[in-house]
Amino acid sequence: MVREKKKEITRRTIMEEGFKLYAERGIELVTLPEIADASIVGRATIFRYFNSKLELVIAIATWKWEEYIKEYDEMIDEKDIQKMTGAEYLKHFLDSFLDLYRNHSDILRFSYYFNSFVRNEKDALAHMQPYINVVNELKKAFHEMYERGKQDGTLNTEISEEEMFSSSFHIMLAAVTRYAIGLIYISEKTNPEKEVERLEKLILREFTREK
Numbered sequence: 001m002v003r004e005k006k007k008e009i010t011r012r013t014i015m016e017e018g019f020k021l022y023a024e025r026g027i028e029l030v031t032l033p034e035i036a037d038a039s040i041v042g043r044a045t046i047f048r049y050f051n052s053k054l055e056l057v058i059a060i061a062t063w064k065w066e067e068y069i070k071e072y073d074e075m076i077d078e079k080d081i082q083k084m085t086g087a088e089y090l091k092h093f094l095d096s097f098l099d100l101y102r103n104h105s106d107i108l109r110f111s112y113y114f115n116s117f118v119r120n121e122k123d124a125l126a127h128m129q130p131y132i133n134v135v136n137e138l139k140k141a142f143h144e145m146y147e148r149g150k151q152d153g154t155l156n157t158e159i160s161e162e163e164m165f166s167s168s169f170h171i172m173l174a175a176v177t178r179y180a181i182g183l184i185y186i187s188e189k190t191n192p193e194k195e196v197e198r199l200e201k202l203i204l205r206e207f208t209r210e211k
Contacts, residue, residue, distance in 0.1 A: 086149020
């Protein structure tokens with residue numbers, strides 16, 4: 001039991017240190033020996049837990065998004081979530097992107113590098129199922145929201161569920177990621193949060209109905 005606990009702590013430490021380095025410098029530029037040194041483990045130890053850099057990167061992405069989604073949902077009592085209209089639930093979903101930008105820009109930076117990395121890895125798709133499962137859980141929650149909005153009439157269900165999810169997810173994620181990474185020039189007069197809030201209002205105007 002103690003041995004298993006120690007192994008879990010070591011695995012978690014490797015992922016934590018890997019996440020920090022990848023989010024700061026990019027995945028391509030960080031080597032496994034650097035992560036081993038930061039984790040204070042032998043370089044061969046990493047391969048006892050992860051067969052390759054790709055496997056480690058996917059494990060980190062899966063862990064961080066699972067952790068964030070759980071923490072964000074716990075910010076609101078489950079009873080309050082159940083009382084939300086479809087439109088209110090959609091706003092809760094969109095607000096998560098603002099929360100990511102305000103409090104978790106490291107996740108956004110890592111995610112940007114992650115997407116670039118897996119696109120260039122030939123065997124990525126064969127290892128992506130754990131990460132895909134996280135996205136599918138998010139889609140399940142969105143489906144619940146959409147069905148609620150269909151019943152209470154607060155969502156514009158002339159727009160399909162798939163289009164609503166894809167549009168709101170990708171538009172908001174792209175916007176906050178660009179600001180977090182620094183791909184958009186931010187002048188002294190620019191307020192990224194206000195601009196993302198305005199984008200959220202535009203999406204809500206498109207996807208919701210007044211009651």
